Amino acid sequence: MLLITEFVLLSIIGSVFTVLLSSVRPWIHKNLSFTSSLRPKMFHSFSPAGKPSSSTNLITNGTDSRTVKSNKQKLQEIFRLSDCHEAASVLSSLVKKDGAGAWPPLANHTASTWPAALQPYKEIYLEMAPLLPAANVSLDDNVNLQRISFFRTRFAELLSEKVDLQQVNRLLEAADAGRWDIFPRDVYNGFYCCVAWCRHAYRWATIPVVRVAQLEKTVTLPQELVSPWDSMQSHFGLDSESGNNMSNLVLNFDPSGEYALRINTGLSHLITSSEEEFGRIFHEVEVLAVPVYHAIVMSIVSFARGNQQACLGHVKEIMAQLRPLLSSYYDRVHDSKIARSVWLRNVQGFYGWGVGSDRREPITTDSAGQKEWEKFDGLSGNQVLLFQALDAFLGLEAYLPKLVQERNVPELQRDFCDVVGKYGFRHLLSDDGIEGEIKNEFGEIVKRLRVFRSAHRTRAKVYLSQPAPERLPMTAGKSLLKDSIDDSLEMLDQFMMGRLQQTV
Numbered sequence: 001m002l003l004i005t006e007f008v009l010l011s012i013i014g015s016v017f018t019v020l021l022s023s024v025r026p027w028i029h030k031n032l033s034f035t036s037s038l039r040p041k042m043f044h045s046f047s048p049a050g051k052p053s054s055s056t057n058l059i060t061n062g063t064d065s066r067t068v069k070s071n072k073q074k075l076q077e078i079f080r081l082s083d084c085h086e087a088a089s090v091l092s093s094l095v096k097k098d099g100a101g102a103w104p105p106l107a108n109h110t111a112s113t114w115p116a117a118l119q120p121y122k123e124i125y126l127e128m129a130p131l132l133p134a135a136n137v138s139l140d141d142n143v144n145l146q147r148i149s150f151f152r153t154r155f156a157e158l159l160s161e162k163v164d165l166q167q168v169n170r171l172l173e174a175a176d177a178g179r180w181d182i183f184p185r186d187v188y189n190g191f192y193c194c195v196a197w198c199r200h201a202y203r204w205a206t207i208p209v210v211r212v213a214q215l216e217k218t219v220t221l222p223q224e225l226v227s228p229w230d231s232m233q234s235h236f237g238l239d240s241e242s243g244n245n246m247s248n249l250v251l252n253f254d255p256s257g258e259y260a261l262r263i264n265t266g267l268s269h270l271i272t273s274s275e276e277e278f279g280r281i282f283h284e285v286e287v288l289a290v291p292v293y294h295a296i297v298m299s300i301v302s303f304a305r306g307n308q309q310a311c312l313g314h315v316k317e318i319m320a321q322l323r324p325l326l327s328s329y330y331d332r333v334h335d336s337k338i339a340r341s342v343w344l345r346n347v348q349g350f351y352g353w354g355v356g357s358d359r360r361e362p363i364t365t366d367s368a369g370q371k372e373w374e375k376f377d378g379l380s381g382n383q384v385l386l387f388q389a390l391d392a393f394l395g396l397e398a399y400l401p402k403l404v405q406e407r408n409v410p411e412l413q414r415d416f417c418d419v420v421g422k423y424g425f426r427h428l429l430s431d432d433g434i435e436g437e438i439k440n441e442f443g444e445i446v447k448r449l450r451v452f453r454s455a456h457r458t459r460a461k462v463y464l465s466q467p468a469p470e471r472l473p474m475t476a477g478k479s480l481l482k483d484s485i486d487d488s489l490e491m492l493d494q495f496m497m498g499r500l501q502q503t504v
């Protein structure tokens with residue numbers, strides 16, 4: 001039961017911080033990418049020199065009204081093209097369905113407007129959230145076991161007292177039957193996020209994560225957190241016990257950009273603001289990615305129509321939009337916003353999962369009758385839609401194995417990446433004329449991604465190397481990872497270098 005705190009830095013931004021408290025599956029399957037000691041300065045030079053341009057607003061405020069308006073117009077254009085090209089139709093479907101009509105997806109956290117049967121979940125969140133974080137974490141297993149037991153017992157009591165599971169299931173069935181009038185999609189998204197929060201809170205039961213919780217092989221969650229989760233996972237085409245980037249991060253902001261469900265209620269500002277800034281990366285990257293998705297689809301449509309001049313313009317837009325995106329990452333992933341001293345212990349651990357499900361078949365039973373279950377990875381930056389879509393567009397191989405994608409990346413997002421890969425035209429371009437220019441532009445995008453992927457590593461490493469004596473070291477176990485943090489990081493490094501080399 002190797003507990004591996006793996007860090008999967010993904011490709012670009014998103015990958016930034018993810019940890020998999022996983023095991024069984026070698027981390028090799030995941031992709032990491034950070035590396036090289038490029039200084040932040042380099043990246044500032046990406047932004048238009050000096051003055052606070054509109055792209056600066058994009059960076060600092062994802063809900064900036066101009067951004068919202070311009071993104072909305074871009075999505076409208078995609079909707080209008082949905083009868084003309086499959087790529088536009090698949091993106092429209094993603095936005096209209098999972099996005100509740102917008103992107104990033106709308107999540108309604110105003111529980112007082114939810115259907116009555118769902119409201120107890122938010123009430124229980126409000127009651128349990130202050131009990132989750134420990135201001136001073138104990139190193140004593142027995143103390144921690146007691147904390148965990150107290151937290152879970154109280155949680156289960158509240159759920160059983162307040163939730164009418166039949167009513168909840170009836171609403172979920174209505175949604176499955178397309179009755180979005182009684183269970184609106186933005187409420188569905190907010191509820192999905194709330195149940196995901198509850199499940200992660202129940203699983204760890206105390207934050208920072210402690211070793212006795214890491215050592216658990218299975219955790220039996222209360223029924224009120226099981227059947228709604230199964231139903232919603234199936235709705236999104238997912239199959240994991242763990243939450244994913246969408247459920248836990250992207251959907252954890254309301255339409256005005258307000259951060260909704262918190263891990264570290266009541267702790268210092270340093271901790272709560274670091275948590276929020278980290279969560280914001282994921283939401284904001286999707287705000288800034290809208291023009292990229294739009295330009296990807298438009299370039300595909302233009303190419304299909306033989307309008308290469310227009311196609312070139314759209315590929316250039318992608319390149320231009322990568323600037324604010326990368327700057328946004330560099331602005332946030334910084335000790336002054338996300339404190340290195342608190343991130344690993346107070347933020348990252350919550351997003352892991354690292355435990356099996358006793359509702360499934362054990363993968364092994366040894367001679368002594370000891371069972372082992374497959375453990376589910378927690379969140380990974382590799383799940384970020386933008387990076388997957390870009391890789392598909394560039395004709396790079398998908399870096400998440402299919403199984404991992406099916407567990408963590410919603411089906412409509414996978415469909416979008418597939419359609420982008422299907423109509424990607426980079427390999428069809430000749431070296432001459434406008435096609436040659438388009439080809440060069442692809443080369444520039446790749447370069448920028450490489451720089452970004454490489455620039456990651458140093459920062460991520462610093463964040464990951466912070467002490468966390470209450471938990472098992474990021475080493476673990478058996479086969480693949482090494483016994484010391486330094487050796488493990490070295491291995492991750494090599495792995496990430498591999499990803500970097502594939503970015504061509």
Ligand SMILES: *C1O[C@H](CO)[C@@H](O)[C@H](O)[C@H]1NC(C)=O
Nearest residue numbers: 014017018245380381383384
């Ligand atoms: C998953 O988490 C990463 C950070 O670890 C984040 O960048 C990414 O956006 C998340 N995935 C999705 C699909 O949002």
Ligand SMILES: *[C@@H]1O[C@H](CO)[C@@H](O)[C@H](O)[C@H]1NC(C)=O
Nearest residue numbers: 060061062063064065256257
């Ligand atoms: C971002 O902009 C919106 C709309 O202009 C505003 O309501 C909100 O307060 C701003 N948020 C921040 C963090 O500046």
Ligand SMILES: *[C@@H]1O[C@H](CO)[C@@H](O)[C@H](O)[C@H]1NC(C)=O
Nearest residue numbers: 108110113114184187254255
């Ligand atoms: C949440 O959903 C309710 C019910 O559909 C709606 O009345 C309300 O305006 C929504 N709130 C937000 C902030 O979107």
Ligand SMILES: *[C@@H]1O[C@H](CO)[C@@H](O)[C@H](O)[C@H]1NC(C)=O
Nearest residue numbers: 133134135136137138266267
């Ligand atoms: C946590 O430990 C610090 C330093 O030892 C102490 O000042 C503080 O009162 C403790 N807080 C709690 C809630 O026990």
